[in-house]
Amino acid sequence: xxxxxxxxxxxxxxxxxxxxxxxxxxxxxxxxxxxxxxxxxxxxxxxxxxxxxxxxxxxxxxxxxxxxxxxxxxxxxxxxxxxxxxxxxxxxxxxxxxxxxxxxxxxxxxxxxxxxxxxxxxxxxxxxxxxxxxxxxxxxxxxxxxxxxxxxxxxxxxxxxxxxxxxxxxxxxxxxxxxxxxxxxxxxxxxxxxxxxxxxxxxxxxxxxxxxxxxxxx
Amino acid sequence: xxxxxxxxxxxxxxxxxxxxxxxxxxxxxxxxxxxxxxxxxxxxxxxxxxxxxxxxxxxxxxxxxxxxxxxxxxxxxxxxxxxxxxxxxxxxxxxxxxxxxxxxxxxxxxxxxxxxxxxxxxxxxxxxxxxxxxxxxxxxxxxxxxxxxxxxxxxxxxxxxxxxxxxxxxxxxxxxxxxxxxxxxxxxxxxxxxxxxxxxxxxxxxxxxxxxxxxxxxxxxxxxxxxxxxxxxxxxxxxxxxx
Numbered sequence: 001x002x003x004x005x006x007x008x009x010x011x012x013x014x015x016x017x018x019x020x021x022x023x024x025x026x027x028x029x030x031x032x033x034x035x036x037x038x039x040x041x042x043x044x045x046x047x048x049x050x051x052x053x054x055x056x057x058x059x060x061x062x063x064x065x066x067x068x069x070x071x072x073x074x075x076x077x078x079x080x081x082x083x084x085x086x087x088x089x090x091x092x093x094x095x096x097x098x099x100x101x102x103x104x105x106x107x108x109x110x111x112x113x114x115x116x117x118x119x120x121x122x123x124x125x126x127x128x129x130x131x132x133x134x135x136x137x138x139x140x141x142x143x144x145x146x147x148x149x150x151x152x153x154x155x156x157x158x159x160x161x162x163x164x165x166x167x168x169x170x171x172x173x174x175x176x177x178x179x180x181x182x183x184x185x186x187x188x189x190x191x192x193x194x195x196x197x198x199x200x201x202x203x204x205x206x207x208x209x210x211x212x213x214x215x216x217x218x
Numbered sequence: 219x220x221x222x223x224x225x226x227x228x229x230x231x232x233x234x235x236x237x238x239x240x241x242x243x244x245x246x247x248x249x250x251x252x253x254x255x256x257x258x259x260x261x262x263x264x265x266x267x268x269x270x271x272x273x274x275x276x277x278x279x280x281x282x283x284x285x286x287x288x289x290x291x292x293x294x295x296x297x298x299x300x301x302x303x304x305x306x307x308x309x310x311x312x313x314x315x316x317x318x319x320x321x322x323x324x325x326x327x328x329x330x331x332x333x334x335x336x337x338x339x340x341x342x343x344x345x346x347x348x349x350x351x352x353x354x355x356x357x358x359x360x361x362x363x364x365x366x367x368x369x370x371x372x373x374x375x376x377x378x379x380x381x382x383x384x385x386x387x388x389x390x391x392x393x394x395x396x397x398x399x400x401x402x403x404x405x406x407x408x409x410x411x412x413x414x415x416x417x418x419x420x421x422x423x424x425x426x427x428x429x430x431x432x433x434x435x436x437x438x439x440x441x442x443x444x445x446x447x448x449x450x451x452x453x454x455x456x457x458x459x460x461x
Contacts, residue, residue, distance in 0.1 A: 153367070156364075165363055166363075172349070212377065215377055215380065216373070218373065
């Protein structure tokens with residue numbers, strides 16, 4: 001079972017490596033959206049420091065969401081998904097592997113880049129640390145919950161907007177706690193809540209995603 | 219195959235005439251109960267010592283909010299039942315409930331804003347209960363959008379069911395939000411175990427309108443269900459002969 005799990009991760013990472021453009025595109029999207037805030041709202045430093053964490057979180061959220069189509073669409077198109085679902089290994093495990101690989105290629109780059117972008121907003125050092133922690137806890141949840149949306153809308157017309165409509169309401173608690181952690185006087189409570197959400201998502205999201213994938217592949 | 223009522227009315231063909239019989243009675247009940255409740259609330263109930271007469275919107279706001287949550291739970295229940303038992307009438311019922319639930323959510327949000335402005339000076343605040351009720355509206359809209367985007371009816375049923383079940387976690391959040399967070403929204407005045415902290419006349423008016431809203435929701439959902447049955451079962455023999 002471990003072999004199947006690691007095999008799926010390895011395959012997805014290899015594919016992402018070979019199609020670096022896709023991965024880099026969502027990273028650049030994150031950078032561009034984060035840059036839009038000072039361009040649209042004015043460059044006043046005090047205001048940028050106030051909206052910085054929230055804007056970075058929103059940019060990370062949108063970048064995560066736009067990358068969701070990569071999760072299952074390619075495999076669905078060439079038939080690999082069907083083979084994965086037919087395998088004797090539990091679908092939940094294989095799906096969890098795909099989501100982990102997706103997070104490694106989408107979420108981690110955002111987490112690594114966020115201190116650099118926090119410089120653009122002039123955030124103080126402790127806020128940057130909390131932002132890092134909240135993104136580190138939050139981006140896997142975004143991938144996990146987003147996977148459910150991606151599986152439900154596999155092959156459905158309506159495009160990225162449909163997945164956004166389904167997934168953004170579910171993303172709201174993560175945004176509230178993630179961005180809230182950076183401005184709260186006691187960030188620990190927010191980070192603990194994010195950790196709890198991560199634990200719940202880890203346990204339940206792969207299962208719901210696998211169910212949605214079966215529905216989509218019939 | 220048992221012929222019990224449960225199995226008999228799981229068939230669209232059998233349920234269709236039953237729904238047809240129920241709708242007029244439920245509609246009459248809805249009108250009478252709502253009228254009675256509004257009479258009690260708008261005429262009989264006294265003026266609030268703190269908020270004056272503007273509090274009377276409670277007789278629309280609270281029933282609408284309650285129905286928005288209850289209908290989501292019912293929708294998730296029927297959708298889940300359809301997913302597990304593979305009964306298409308259950309999924310059709312979930313699809314029939316969604317627009318009514320969304321309407322009550324909009325009504326609750328709108329009347330809440332109308333209440334908030336004279337009482338607290340704000341049309342809207344981003345506190346926990348209002349935000350989670352807004353998310354409920356987005357969940358309803360997401361459910362309806364997903365179902366309309368998928369052309370195959372059975373796949374739409376099952377996908378919608380997964381979405382509805384994932385979103386059901388929002389309902390306890392709405393309900394307990396006033397307890398878990400410091401919110402502008404009022405806390406719970408009515409509990410199943412303690413005496414209500416509001417005047418009995420007001421409570422009576424609110425409960426009457428709630429029952430009327432429930433009867434309306436039932437009637438509206440059944441009417442919509444009949445339309446859905448006609449659309450989806452149009453190739454069945456019982457409809458082909460009738461057409």
